[in-house]
Structure formats: structure tokens, C-alpha cells
Amino acid sequence: MEPEIGVVLRGVGGLYDVQNAVGEVTRCRPRGRFKQESLVILAGDQVEYVLINKQEGVIEAVLPRSTMLLRPAVANVEQLVVVTACAQPEPQLLLIDKLLVLAESRHIHPVICLNKIDLVSDTVPEELAGIYERAGYQVFRCSAKTRDGLDLLSQCLKGKLSSCAGPSGVGKSSLLNAIEPGLCLSTGAVSPRTGRGRQTTRQVELLPLSFGGYVADTPGFGQLRLEGIDELDLDQYFPDLHQHKGDCRFADCLHRQEPGCGVRTAIRHGLISPSRYNSYQVLLEELVQARTRY
Numbered sequence: 254m255e256p257e258i259g260v261v262l263r264g265v266g267g268l269y270d271v272q273n274a275v276g277e278v279t280r281c282r283p284r285g286r287f288k289q290e291s292l293v294i295l296a297g298d299q300v301e302y303v304l305i306n307k308q309e310g311v312i313e314a315v316l317p318r319s320t321m322l323l324r325p326a327v328a329n330v331e332q333l334v335v336v337t338a339c340a341q342p343e344p345q346l347l348l349i350d351k352l353l354v355l356a357e358s359r360h361i362h363p364v365i366c367l368n369k370i371d372l373v374s375d376t377v378p379e380e381l382a383g384i385y386e387r388a389g390y391q392v393f394r395c396s397a398k399t400r401d402g403l404d405l406l407s408q409c410l411k412g413k414l415s416s417c418a419g420p421s422g423v424g425k426s427s428l429l430n431a432i433e434p435g436l437c438l439s440t441g442a443v444s445p446r447t448g449r450g451r452q453t454t455r456q457v458e459l460l461p462l463s464f465g466g467y468v469a470d471t472p473g474f475g476q477l478r479l480e481g482i483d484e485l486d487l488d489q490y491f492p493d494l495h496q497h498k499g500d501c502r503f504a505d506c507l508h509r510q511e512p513g514c515g516v517r518t519a520i521r522h523g524l525i526s527p528s529r530y531n532s533y534q535v536l537l538e539e540l541v542q543a544r545t546r547y
Contacts, residue, residue: 256303257273257301257302257304257310258302258316259273259302260297260300261328262460262461262467269283269312271302272461279309280308281309284311297328298328299315299329300312300315301316322355322416323480325418327457327469330469332362332415333356333362333364334406334468335352335364335365335366336423337423339368345420347531348420350528350532350533352418353365354487355479358482364391364393366428367393369424370402371398371401388493388526393409397430403432411466412465413466414466414468425470426438429460429468433460433462438470479536479539479540483540484541487536487540488516488533491533494516494533497519501515507537508530509537516530517530
């Protein structure tokens with residue numbers, strides 16, 4: 254029988270649900286050599302599989318990946334939707350910037366979703382959006398509760414393999430439920446004591462969208478370690494900083510205390526948000542410390 258090509262939606266106890274081009278889902282087991290050769294299958298992988306019957310199949314091969322995220326583990330992501338709440342919990346600008354750097358460094362297109370705009374005055378999302386729109390990012394102002402902004406977000410997701418990322422409690426699952434009501438994803442309230450959300454997503458799962466495309470529902474997280482980035486290259490993953498690097502006196506300028514720094518000049522002139530530069534400094538120090546530690 255000729256192999257078919259499908260997309261891995263999820264892994265279930267060593268088996269994998271694979272969806273073909275017409276939307277049919279088959280539960281497949283990998284060939285024995287996958288375990289012998291320590292080959293890993295991820296949600297989002299395109300695989301070749303052979304049907305045993307209408308419900309079961311065998312995965313023969315994993316096709317080459319275009320992109321890969323490790324935390325959360327998902328393959329072939331085209332777009333990273335960085336989700337943050339305007340309140341409950343409060344926005345974590347450093348985490349937003351870390352996720353943007355992660356996307357930029359993995360050649361994944363990032364967009365930002367400001368959720369829970371119904372909980373704050375209009376000035377709050379506008380100020381937040383201004384930081385990132387000035388940096389060149391597309392920002393969606395949304396509310397899963399009132400459905401504001403969901404049509405625009407749906408258009409952004411259409412036809413792509415997207416992954417949502419952000420800490421627990423920002424409303425990733427609630428947004429996906431509002432966009433695609435049939436998903437019925439579990440949601441959790443934010444703790445009034447800690448101001449943090451309770452994690453409801455337990456594993457990476459690729460969710461087909463009725464209007465075309467997939468979105469990866471991933472576990473929330475509050476910490477993220479950048480890997481495989483040299484401190485000399487960090488500024489290229491901050492587009493707003495990088496566009497002023499050509500104005501620096503020294504080609505290897507790290508934009509700290511070097512004389513003639515074009516980035517610090519741009520900050521003084523209001524061309525770069527101070528919060529973005531602060532995040533850059535924190536991440537730069539993390540990379541320097543990681544290098545000296547190892």
C-alpha cells in the first residue's frame with residue numbers, strides 16, 4: 254500500500270494521531286527502528302504512514318522539519334503567537350521579549366496578542382501595543398470574554414501552523430475556545446494570592462481550525478532559557494535595536510557603555526522603548542553568565 258502524508262496532532266502513550274489532507278485522523282505507531290535510533294516524533298511533524306486498516310497505521314518516516322521549538326516541543330511552526338494578559342496576571346515584559354527573541358532566532362514569525370482588554374481602561378493596551386508596534390511587531394488587542402479582536406486574530410491564524418506561548422493564566426485556552434468553540438479546552442482562574450494562573454494544558458496538542466490551519470495548544474510557563482544564541486548576535490533578534498546598530502562606532506558594540514553607541518543614542522531620542530532596552534540588557538547578561546558558567 255502506498256504511504257500517505259499527514260500531520261501529527263498529538264502523541265498518546267507512544268501512539269500518534271495523524272491527520273491527512275482531507276481531515277481524516279488515524280492513530281499510528283512508529284516503526285520499531287524509531288526507538289532503536291532514538292528518533293523523536295513531535296506534534297506538527299509531517300510524516301509518511303501506511304494504513305493497516307481504517308483506524309490504524311504505521312509511521313514510516315518523519316519528513317524534514319522547517320522549524321522546531323524544544324520548550325514546548327513542536328515542529329514546523331510558522332508563527333508564534335505571544336499571548337499576554339493586560340491584567341490578571343500583570344504583563345511580564347521581559348518574558349514577552351524573551352519569547353520574541355526565541356521566535357526571531359528560530360526563524361518563526363512572531364505576533365503579539367494582548368488579551369483581557371475588557372479588564373482595563375483603553376490606555377493600558379494602547380501603551381503596551383505601542384511598545385511593540387514601534388518595534389515593528391503586529392499586535393492584536395483581544396478579549397475572549399467580549400470577543401473583541403477575535404476576527405482579526407482568526408485571520409492571522411488562517412492557513413498557518415501557529416503556536417500560542419505565554420505564562421499560565423493569560424487566557425490562551427480561553428482565546429482558542431472563543432475562536433473555535435468546539436475545542437472545549439480546559440481553562441483555569443488566576444490565583445488571587447499569587448496573581449498567577451493555574452496550568453490547565455498538560456501536553457502539546459495540534460488543534461485543527463475549521464477555517465484552515467492548525468494551532469498548538471501548549472503548557473503555560475513562566476520561565477524560559479535562551480539556548481544557542483551568542484551574545485554578539487542578540488541585538489539582531491531585537492529588530493528595533495538592530496536597525497540602529499549601523500550607527501554604532503564599533504561593529505562589535507554590545508550597546509552597554511561603549512562610546513559612540515547608536516542604540517543608546519536612539520533610546521535618548523525616543524526611538525526605542527526603554528523597556529525593550531532593559532530586556533536586552535537582562536538577556537545579554539544571562540547569555541554572558543551562561544557562557545562563562547559552561
